[in-house]
Amino acid sequence: xxxxxxxxxxxxxxxxAPRMVGHFGMVDxxxxxxxxxxxxxxxxxxxxxxxxxxPTPRQxxxxxxxxxxxxxxxxxxxxxxxxxxxTEVPSLIIGTIPVWMMLLGRPPGLRMRALLPGxxxxxxxxxxxxxGAWSAQQGGGGGRFGLGIALALCAMASWTVYGLLNAxxxxxxxxxxxxxxxxxxxxxxxxxxxxxxxxxxxDLASFRAQPEGQLFLWLALAGGFGSSWLATILWNVxxxxxxxxxxxxxxxxxxxxxxxxxxxxxxxxxxAAEWLAALLFVLGILASIKAHR
Numbered sequence: 001x002x003x004x005x006x007x008x009x010x011x012x013x014x015x016x017a018p019r020m021v022g023h024f025g026m027v028d029x030x031x032x033x034x035x036x037x038x039x040x041x042x043x044x045x046x047x048x049x050x051x052x053x054x055p056t057p058r059q060x061x062x063x064x065x066x067x068x069x070x071x072x073x074x075x076x077x078x079x080x081x082x083x084x085x086x087t088e089v090p091s092l093i094i095g096t097i098p099v100w101m102m103l104l105g106r107p108p109g110l111r112m113r114a115l116l117p118g119x120x121x122x123x124x125x126x127x128x129x130x131x132g133a134w135s136a137q138q139g140g141g142g143g144r145f146g147l148g149i150a151l152a153l154c155a156m157a158s159w160t161v162y163g164l165l166n167a168x169x170x171x172x173x174x175x176x177x178x179x180x181x182x183x184x185x186x187x188x189x190x191x192x193x194x195x196x197x198x199x200x201x202x203d204l205a206s207f208r209a210q211p212e213g214q215l216f217l218w219l220a221l222a223g224g225f226g227s228s229w230l231a232t233i234l235w236n237v238x239x240x241x242x243x244x245x246x247x248x249x250x251x252x253x254x255x256x257x258x259x260x261x262x263x264x265x266x267x268x269x270x271x272a273a274e275w276l277a278a279l280l281f282v283l284g285i286l287a288s289i290k291a292h293r
Contacts, residue, residue: 001289004238004250010231012257014075014223015091016265018082021216026079028207031197032216034072036224038190041183044229055184059176062169067188070162071228072196077155085148087262092129093152095255095281098122100160101248102288105167110245110292118288122252125280128273129259163251167244170236178236186229242292249288252281 018029055063081090099122102115170181210216238247256278263270270278 001238001242001250003234004242004247005253007231007234007238008250008253009257010227010234011254012259012261014078014227015082015087015258016261017219017223018079019087019262019265021210021212021219022083023210023212024207024216025202026076026083027196027200028202029216029219030072030076030079031193031201032220033075033223033228034189034193035197036190036220037071037186037228038188038193040225040229041186041190044179045183045187053180059173059184060188063181063184063188064192066162066166066169067185067192069158070166071185071189072192074155074158074162076196077151077158081148081151081155083148084144084151087258088129089145089149090152090155091255091258091262092126093149093156094159094258095122095126095129095252097156097160097163097251098249098284098288100156101163101251102245104160105164105244105248107243107245110243114291115245115288118249118284118291121280121284121287122249125277125284128277128280131273163248164244166236167239167247170239174240178240179233182229182232182236185232189228246288246292249285252285256281 014033017033018026021029078090078094081093099119102119106112106115170176170178173181207213235247238250242250259270259274259278263274
């Protein structure tokens with residue numbers, strides 16, 4: 001439980017990063033974060049030569065596929081969605097992942113009616129936040145806002161598939177340590193990020209001309225180490241010990257932290273409806289934990 005919540009807190013940071021360095025392209029932001037992830041994963045692998053272990057060809061192929069679904073592809077879609085629609089609505093769309101994970105990853109023997117209280121509380125919190133965000137967006141940039149929602153929906157679908165497949169893979173391979181699997185995913189993601197930057201990233205001259213270069217580098221380091229490498233290890237620990245449906249419900253913490261960081265960046269307190277929605281999210285987590293016990 002602690003590992004899953006810690007991963008959510010670290011993942012929440014990536015929702016504000018595109019807003020903090022808005023002069024940079026989304027491909028650059030995504031590629032920089034995951035290149036750092038890949039470099040740290042490679043160092044972690046080679047730092048322990050006595051226990052150095054490489055994946056089999058099938059394991060490497062699984063890592064490559066899951067790295068696109070859960071990392072580079074997912075975050076690229078999300079970053080473009082945040083750039084078009086702001087932080088709040090995309091974070092809420094990602095916040096529906098627990099619902100899909102709970103419905104699709106319900107363990108045998110757990111009755112659907114036991115999950116209904118947690119689902120209802122989570123759904124009510126999401127609906128309340130969406131209503132407030134939608135009201136605030138009326139009258140400005142409808143087409144761009146709609147595109148952001150569509151991209152966030154694609155990101156949500158991508159990560160949901162990743163979460164289910166990753167949990168199933170880890171349970172089928174208990175001999176693979178959570179940290180080893182995180183490192184293999186990181187190396188695969190880093191290679192993909194370099195290819196992404198070479199294909200669609202900014203050239204070095206344009207990169208150096210941006211006024212937020214130092215902040216960009218700090219965010220890349222924080223995102224690559226904390227929100228990618230460390231968060232992936234924590235999430236793998238949770239995935240090996242909890243059912244996919246309960247892990248999915250813990251992703252609500254990502255939405256809560258994303259909203260918290262967004263409010264801090266905007267320098268404002270949440271409104272009454274936002275406080276109530278956050279309370280509903282927390283109650284939904286607690287109700288789901290009780291159901292899984």
